[in-house]
Amino acid sequence: MPKFFVTTPIYYVNDAPHIGHAYTTILADVLARFHRIAGDEVFFLTGLDEHGQKVKQAAQKRGLKPQAHCDDLAPRFLNLWQKLDIRFDDFIRTTEERHKKIVQLVLQKVHDAGDIYVDEYEGWYSVAEERFISQSEYTSGQFRDVKKLKEKNYFFKMGKYQQQLIDYLESHPDFIEPEHRKNEMLGFLRQPLSDLCISRPKARMDWGIEIPFDRDYVTYVWFDALVNYISVPGYGSDDAKFKKWWPAQVHLIGKDILTTHSIYWTTILFSLGLSLPKTIFAHGWWLIGQTKMSKSLGNVVNPLDLIDQYGADAVRYYLMREMVLGSDANFTLDSFNKCFNSDLANDFGNLLNRVSGLIAKNHGGRIPGAGLLTAVEEDIKKQANALPGKVKDLVNAFEVQEAVVAVIEFVRVLNKYMEAQAPWKLARTDMKAAERVLYTAAEGLRIASIMLAPVMPQKIATVLDILGAVGSKPVWGQLKAGTALKTHPPLFPRIELDDLKKSSV
């Protein structure tokens, strides 16, 4: 059975979760669910990054110990994931013992391999950025809170892997996606790659994992956070498990942490002698606000606020439908409303109503038999059977938006088919034909629904329940004639834009 190991970054707990965290995590969940229905064995990993200066500061500000602060913030993430129907397989917090001991193991191994050395460094230190900045960065005046600091620290010999990394990028076109990000990294690598400072003296910052070969130091973020990708699937603790899952199929990340992953993490893996993940995929950002619509409404709407009103599925659908992976996308309430009404209410939800309504009215509320299909139905059947493969190919190419659109386009085909066949007329003249049409439409809808299940798990579960087809596969013919349809309210009630205006004024 093919396996699919997908990760999100582990999120930094110095603040509450926002749309960016939610987007990446939903995307990972959607990919995981697509792979599950394709029959792959899936491991979906997400979690929290809980060490570091800013966490310590955030805790101090609240008068809490760092761990108490983390324990308080972790549920906010977990609650949001629950609300959004995120079905992860493991959730790592870097303060967990199982992680800490592997981080120390990794540090020791890299040290033993001769890739870590100690050096004294004097330079400008940005308290805000928690790192030393270069002379040119200092003179740029862009960093506040800068002071001169002289300090002994441990360094990772990242520079020695520069050529190996360049060769790898050039010989593995799928490693960093989208392609322009790979080019960005190759551009970055044209400059000499310096070594990486990986420690902080406890005297200055002690909220971290102790370096095994020097107890006066803790390790800085890189060897802590990134290592979660291997510590969880069993590196150093469970060889069979690790062998099964590593390397990951994809690390999903935002474009802001591309360098961290494609350079720092990759060279760490080189040093450990491990394989690299198949793909690091950097998606774009959600830009919010600044449109006419939100201005006229006088407020900036956080997409996460829409969950309570319209449900997690609608928000998930919108986020997947609207962003072309790799580019930035704009969130506006207006585009959400349009997407919701047009795709979910008018096309998808309404098709269900048309079909179930007619079956209730003219066919005793039971799914009619298909009878003999004509050429028109054969064509629908062909499209329905082709849909899963089409969607799978698009998802594998990270074209999630296209995959969603492909399904909704098929829903439109079904609406057209209904219009052309007019089963409400046929019921008066040719009952057999009416039955055939409604079976075909319902069966098409069932298959389309299953292909949307990864994006909208809750609503699709409802649809399949209505159709009496829970657990069915996206293959033509599994809808059973004679099954009683459940009555139901509209799946996605239209958002009445006039009401909306009124209520917000």
Place this chain on the structure above:
RNA sequence: CGCGGGGUGGAGCAGCCCGGUAGCUCGCCAGGCUCAUAACCUGGAGGUCAUAGGUUCAAAUCCUGUCCCCGCAACCA
């Protein structure tokens, strides 16, 4: 020369990597249907693909220059 994204019919976007009738959603106009969440279906108007050059039989698509817009530059996917 801070980093990055973008300029395609009224709005929002896809297409650009791998040149060859300019596509989608919304809106608008007309018609159809009247099973359905005033939804659905058909047809139509509307674009010199920012701009100036270049390459080519052929460019939204490749190359060069110019102009403009936006995000980041405090956190952060």
